[in-house]
Amino acid sequence: MKAYRLTLTATAVCAALPCAAALAQQPAATPTPATATVEVKSTADSARRNDAANRQVINREEIARYGDASVLDAIKRLPGVTVNGTSVRMRGLGSGYTQLLVDGQPAPAGFTLDGLAPDLVERIEIIRSATAEYSTQAIAGTINIVLRKAPRKDGRELKLANGLAGRQSEPSITGTWSAKDAGGSRQLTASLRHLELHPTYEYREEQRRGGVLADASTVHTDQQIHYTALNLQPRLTWTLASGDNVDWQTTLNAGRSRGGSDKTSETITGQGQAYPNLNLGFGIDNASLRTEAGWTRRFASGARAETKAAAFTSISDRWMWRDATDTGGLLLLDRDFLTKVHERGATWTGKFAAATTASGHAPVAGWDAGHTVMTSQDVQQDAPLPGIPETDYDTRIDARLDRLALYAQNEWDIDMQWSAYLGLRTEALRVRTTSTEAGDAHISSYRIASPIAQLLWKLPGKQRRQARLALTRTFRAPPLARITRGYFYTTDNTPISPDQDGNPNLQPETARGIDAGVEWYWSEGTALVVSASERAISNLIRDRITLQGSRWVSAPANIGHADVHTLEVEAKAPLHILWAAAPKVDLRANWVRNWSSVDGIPGPDNRLDGQPRWSATIGADYRGAAWSAGATLASVAGGWTRSSIENRGWTNTRHALDAYASFTLAHAGTLRISASNLLRTTDRSMDIHEDASGTWTGMNWRPTWAVLRLQYSAHW
Template sequence: MSAPALTVAAWVLMAAAAHAQQAPQAVVEVNASRDSYDARRDDTAGKIVVSREDMVRYGDASVLDTLKRVPGVTISGGNAQLRGLGAGYTQILLNGERAPSGFSLDALAPESVERVEVVRAATADTSTRAIAGTINVILKRAVSKAQRDWKAGAGASSDMAEGKTSLNMSDPAGAFSYSFAANASRNTFRRPVTTVETGGDAQGRPLYEHQLRGSDVGNFNTLNLTPRLTWELDNGDILSWQSFIYANRLHYHSRYVATYVTGAPRIDPLTGSVTSTARRTIRSDVAWTRKLGDSARLESRIGIDAGNYATALAQSSQAASGTLTLDRFADGLSRDRALRGSGKYSGRAGGAHTIGAGWEGSVARNTSDRQQADFGLAATPERYRADIRSLALYAQDEWTVSPQWSVYLGARWEGIGTRSGGSGLANVRNDSSVVSPILHTLYKLPGGSGDQVRMALTRTFKTPDAARLIARPTLTINNSASNPDSTGNPDLRPELALGIDAAYEHHWAKGALLSVSAAARRIEDCTVQALNQTDGRWVLRPENGGQCDVRTLEVETRFPLQSVAPGAPPLDLRLSVSRNWSAVDQVPGPDNRLAEQVPLSATAGIDYKLGALTTGASFVYSSGGHARLSQDQFTFASARRDLEMYGLWKLDSKLQLRVSIANALRHDWISDRSYAGAAGTYGTRATQPGKTWVRAMLEARF
């Protein structure tokens, strides 16, 4: 059945079911205490909520490290992925709004976060730029009692060390309350890397093999602050201010020595570089919530984003004779500024309906300055800019048809306009808009068995980042078909997706769940990477590549062992398996997966508590394998196996010690990129040895 026919059939079935339920209507009352509420079980639009307790359990350095243990989430290249898809298919939100430019989950300490929501199917009240799903990070905001927490810890691995400290403070004082979180860290590292470059002719006969051995040596320092102030006014209105401030500095030098295994030398025997970067980001919001009667409220928010990203890169390459063949220095500064606003009305209607409507808008500008000097001769400075304007309107209705059945209907219109240009480039204008109808339904089987089924139909999309719309080249040192330059494409179009999700869930005890879910996406104008040779250099350029189908099957269970075996030890068990498939029409198979999708991931974990001791272990697996990017481009990534363990000792009521071990299996990371076409065969394979981390954290409450 085609995707449009499937959508129509689903809507007809829902309408028929609603008609069958129509008896003399009565007000449906749902009485549930806060303690009994479970978002995973009770929300019509299903989501996974990762609590702050879960995030700090393993002493992770960042939220990104925490998410790899969440079912269905994989980590690749410093990005969190749903359905095995990164590259912008997974949407990242900060307090329900799209994260500021340059934001990374690797930059956020778990201690600054109240919870993380993982939403696999879109809803109308957040952006529908979420083909694979949404990860919404909620910064610390709840203040129910005075709290003072301080943590300090250190970690070590071979040739690597880290130190971190955090402070959390909150206090309610009548109508006023505040919270403040501060986190700082320093990481020193030496990362050895071995790269093998190979080449052959068009018939596959080998021509050369070169090995580059070296390491990256440096340090990485971070600081983030999250202050929040809240006032409850005499009329019941709530006024709040919250900011997120982040800064980091990275400095490292690299030195690589080439060994010529076979064939004539194609690269210099000695290359090196020195890299320095500094990022400063602030997001600040003022929100006002006005109560309208007993069940309605109006929320308004205005905010600003500001960020600077400075880079400095020195590159050199030396021939066997000692002559410098490359002596380059480039520095740049990228500036992001944005003004945001939003408004939302929500309330109950008719007793069984919870309705909402709202708007979101933003105006953003990115400017980038870059200057390069080769052998001391400076080239003309370059400047690029991109202006982005967005506006969204939405409405939604969550209808409790009966105590067993609820339906969510929503619609969202989202328009985005981009203006970009720069040195030597023509001004480019891109405008797009998408209307997204959304349906979720939850049906709890009668009899109190805890069995329930879900379904969702969504229309989502993905817009190209502003940087990918600017045809600005990024150059590599040893340019080849397997190590190409990259550039943007001002003609990129948004990708549109029609999706369906379905799930069966069985909740049989507190904290006990069995879930089986499946999903499919039909994506139009999906982005692929086109490789071409221009002026003697290989260049990678994004292009729209036709249609793509994505499918996912997930199985998850978690439960206290005592829920199935009374009298058993107090163990909490969890297990999940996710299988992903995708195929891009314009790329020949096999392995023509979208965006190097992770085909298979799995998690397993156990937690045990006995008196003052809490301990546990977690195993995370992500498959790799071969992927075909185009007619003549291929990649390979090794599977990842991460085993982690932790122990928490409560020394007294205010002091505890946490010890954790990460990457206990010392898994190496291998990545490979290759080309096989009319120009011959080329390959670049990099191997980075794995390192086991041991961390200790002392936590005090005062």
């Protein structure tokens, strides 16, 4: 605790110095003579071009363009971002390497992007290099989802939509009400969405010994999923007589899933599957509630102080039952499984932004504190069956997470050509966990100091041409579920489907990073950005799969080092640049090439976290007075990846073609027609475990459907 206090005290002193210097340089406020006011509007391109930190903002119009049912669907088209299932990735890395924030804070348990309606989002920030203001748990980068803020005017909006596919429907309704006056504003957004999905997929498992096929079977699965999502967000703002602003916002996200699956297997050779006929039923109830209040004061000198306090709670209940029979109908398994996760806590943030000094400095200092309590319980019960061992367990995990971060940063316009960003953030985390598997409480403490330096150079004599350089230190704290001893039994236990266990001795991964890029900007909407980056990751967390007794078990450990390299090219331009008589069509493209290697794993293909070699998007948008349309093709490379000496996997290259058309109707109504996944690429993957005893291979085939979505919106 003494070292903990010393770290925070030192950071507080560092945070205070630039602001104190800035305050000393601020002149006393003097009356300003009446002059004509000139309003200068900042576009997305100019804001990105002049930002010393490497930040890209995706506005509401771009997010809503395709009429997506969820934010997750919209994110997959963002430049340099890929989505694998529900995992959002930058530089091809997920699993905590890409930091996902909501209003600058980590999303609570139970929060899912596929359950968040796009109408609740004001903008999405893509931050490729770390900044001190946000947590530096961002080795690959940060995606910050900023929820809707105070409305600019009174208004009402209603959206009705339905998505249709071969075996899928997805109706939704969204409404927004807003009012604004001299004293403040009021806004309420609500969204309700329902999804019915009936996927089917195939799985083939093989086992070879001495190169000879000893066992092989094929499993066919029919699944039914019913999912309902509710989003509710009221927001109030007040402008006080002193000129201070006070705001209050509450966000409720709730989801309910019900479904099941029927698996039937066919034995090709050998013994085949342990459970030839396996039936599953499940239910998932998630709810997260976050309420926050903020206060902002602006000083006559141009300085600004703000603070925000929030409380949150989330509940996730999951239940599942399985029963299995052999080919003759004999009952082999009758299992119930229940998981309850409850998370609650509070955060307190604040910052002081000094006025920009005469020498071009804009210092900021602040803090970010949080306290979280989590309780998790896993219960598994097997009905007693003759000759079949039971695997009952009741595991309870209690965890407390305390964190405190202090930071200071300074953006400095050195002259007309040079701008710099310097930042320092110190984060201290303390995790206390107890579980029925581990017995005694275990305490893990981490203290990470993250210095950050970014430089922007506008080439002299080359208008709107510039270069960037960033040096960062980031980290990835071990996920709470991975440092807690909580054993999970798989139904079919094999090396490619092992049981799961935790490791309380895990330490954070740390990374030294360098980013460099060159940017060309011409007229508004025309840009070419070429960037390269490197991450050197130490204390890498990897899974080890071992045979313990009669069961295969996977557990994480800090092993080795990884190097990650990325090259990214982004371009956009209106079509009339190439063809003077062209209609109002905007072209855009993005291409990312990734390389990575992990020490201790033989190559080739020893890439980190299943990182794809490349990803690319290309799109075009037409905007007319009465209608607009566009399309985007997104591709993510497949191929082989080796995750350990014994394990490797393969996925196919995935292509997704989305298109939309929007029509402005009478009485301020808008009709939007969109289609997604028009190429209907089948998802295929393979997992292989190979050791001295033999080779296990599992192969998955999952067809996909094109989805047609109709959306009508009315404004008044």
